[in-house]
Amino acid sequence: MTSITKPPVRHPSLPKNSLGLTKRDYEGAMSTLCAGCGHDSVTAALVQACWELELPPHRAAKMSGIGCSSKATAYFMKQSHGFNGVHGRMPSLATGANAANKELVFIGISGDGDSLSIGLGQLCHAIRRNVNVAYLLENNGVYGLTKGQFSASADVGSKSKRGEANVQPPIDPVLVALSLGASFVARSFSGDKAQLVPILKAAIRHNGFALIDIISPCVSFNDHDTSTKSYRYTRQKAHELAPVDFVPLRHEITADTGASNAVSVTMHDGSSVRFRRVASEYDPRDRDAAYLHVREHQARGEIVTGLLYIDESASDMHGVSGTIDGALVDIPFEELCPGSRALAELMDEYR
């Protein structure tokens, strides 16, 4: 549990960001997930990422569906509005909220049951619309709240706690997102905060749908030796593609991480993401290559992690539909209602 109830005492030496907020200000209610749950590590990474990004908490909206992962929206940024909706349908709530007020920062948290079974359709269509939301899919291959049924991301042959092997092929959210034209696709591991934090920061700053598949082991139902979503298995098989640095716009770039093997992608707001290449041929702007790379490693039983694909040129939902700059909720009524004169003119046409 990352966020236990703490007295409202501020330690004077806690570092503050430019808003004067400490990391504690980005925490939320006490987690009710099991001790050791991967999701709590993701929450901790989110707290870190949001604090470092200096997000005003009340300008963020936390959206989730139903399931263990979806509970996590309550465990960070208590000053933000949070919305724990219905199972598998967070993408539509986020889409509607974003349609109304695109000035908010949307963070969606879901799981493999919520996103890949009951909510697969909504996930796919939110990707197609390129709704501006950082979408965290906390993936543990199992239904935790209903005590251990396989989810649609369970690998073939992976065994349940009771020893039963999964026989149906898994749905890989990364491959789904790549094939649907997602503009930001990443995979990470809840146990790798160093990798996760910059990916989350880039995802939040990305202007469009950012899918982050995060392997997040379930200590109660899917962390045994015969599981492929366990801490041990993931640590052994994870294969980091390209370490990422997120460089906010207003921070001067001082350290050069080696120009010869670095790729820099400028984000919508002017900040940038920089990749230090491990695989020398890899280009995170090449969708087909990303797909192939993931598939090749899967064939070898390896899990590729990192920011796999990014396209900052893609328009988000509002860009495509040509909505005005600024939030729809901020338009005064007088500008929305055509008034009596326009109605009288219109009536003349219905004769």
Place this chain on the structure above:
Amino acid sequence: MPDSPMTIPGVGLPAGVNDFAFKMGTVNGTGSASANTLLMQAIFRMGIPVSGKNVFPSNIQGLATWYEIRVSKDGHTARPANVDLVVALNTATYAKDVAAVRPGGFLLYDSSWPLDVALVREGITILGIPFGQMCVDNFEGDRNRTLLRNIVYVGSLAAMLEIDMGVIGELLREKFAKKKSVLDANFRAIQLGYDYAKQHYDCPLPFHLETMDATKDFILLDGNSACALGAVYAGATVGAWYPITPSTSLMEAYKEYCERFRIDPETKKRKYCLIQAEDELSAAGMVIGAGWAGARSFTSTAGPGISLMSEFIGLAYYTEIPGVFFDIQRTGPSTGMPTRTQQGDLLSIAYLSHGDTKHIVLFPANPEEGFYLAVQAFDLAERFQTPVFVVSDLDIGMNDWMCRRLRWDDAYRPDRGKVLSADELEKIQKFSRYADADGDGIAARSLPGVHAKGGYFTRGSGHDKHAAYTEDSADYQEVVDRLARKLVTAASAVPGPDMHVESQSRVADVGIVSIGGCHAAVMEAVERLRRNGLSVDYMRIRAFPFAPSVRAFVESHEGCFVVEQNRDGQLRSLIALETGLARDSMISILDYGGLPLTADRVVAGVMQQRNGAKAGPKLASLASG
């Protein structure tokens, strides 16, 4: 003596000048719809009250379709029970069309193809005009000939019914202003039909048109457009939907109005966001997401979509999020008859979703009321922080109705309900989202992005008045009891019933309750029953939860008739459930075959029961009992 002949007042009245009905039987996808609209508009512009009912198939091309036009100098717009003239242009339905002519009426058919002698009927006049052959002889190209055949019959009807040719010409010129060649062809076609009828038949027919001045303050408008216009005027900015007949044209109309009224003049960008969702579940989610974020948001759907939205509606009810849901009812259950009308969603919508739920529902009777109730629905949704339904139907939604010109009061400002501003939140000690400060059952809400003190967690799981998760019985009940109180408050805020009583001091012998699109037929029936010497009071329900006057009316009229368009008497059951009055104390008059209600059906229902009652033993009510 149930078999004794029964007289139904008004039935079989001879058709006359400006008082008759005719219908066209054509093939879907052949362009007849625009010809039929042209006919109706022409009559309307002659100043004569007119109504049109499109009885169309669930098909794009090839199946039978009918268009019924009623001309009524008295302004009756309900579907006619008798048709004086049938224009049969679809050989596949000749038998049906011949049978549809009232005794003494006329059949006009396309004599390019011989009429089967077996179909010839005694007592009607059969007229043939070779519409198809005339088009083959005069026009080039198959598609062109098919389309112009419709215009040729318009010309013949102009001669037979004395439709003002000047008005027809004016309408054609407006329609084809930019297409000179099309316009010329249409004029030729009109004239061909007109001349043929004049040369071969005694024109006009005994029933025909004479110019009046009764439509000056009226327009022709369909309910879906009216509701969409209401959404635009109410300031709705987010619409999400999934295509489904008969609701689709509502969202399409919203788009058209927005393209006209909601484009920023400088940037050309849109002051609205319209999303075609992947299904109705998602459409409902988007509406609720947008309502949560502070936009006026809405969707439009029909029965199957309402079923899919049920889960989300429960969430919005429990988490108290506004949204407007237009239900354009069609014939159910399941896919049913998607292009036919019904009032089959009354019960399911009143309590839609699982758990204890109850909703505000508005029932427009026609497009005009659809516009005003649409605006009111957005106010009620935000004031009561809950989903509000506007329940219309296919007949109101898709047919053009003659209604009074819509008006707008520029002093109108939306009722946004209790929404805390940044200043109010700044001053507040602690914000408790679900705490009822003033006892009306409505708690103040905060919108995301406004102030750090306004942040709270919206959840469909059990919550207490501070919006915190709870599994505590008392905390849970405190919230759901307040929700019940909120709906009690709503009962006196929604539009009360539309009362048509004979006298304030005396209760009439007959009480009739009805709802929505039945109104035109019931009003006509009431007029006829009163002319026949019965004293009749009529109450049209306009909203749910019911105002207290609903119970009072039903209670004071013994054996109150409840007229509605479904099989099971859903309105009657709803009244019984909500008022505690016995269901059996009301008598159902039901019509659920999918066509708009006729006044004859209502008059017959009342008379049958009254004649039966006079005979001694009380007869069971019609249909469901």
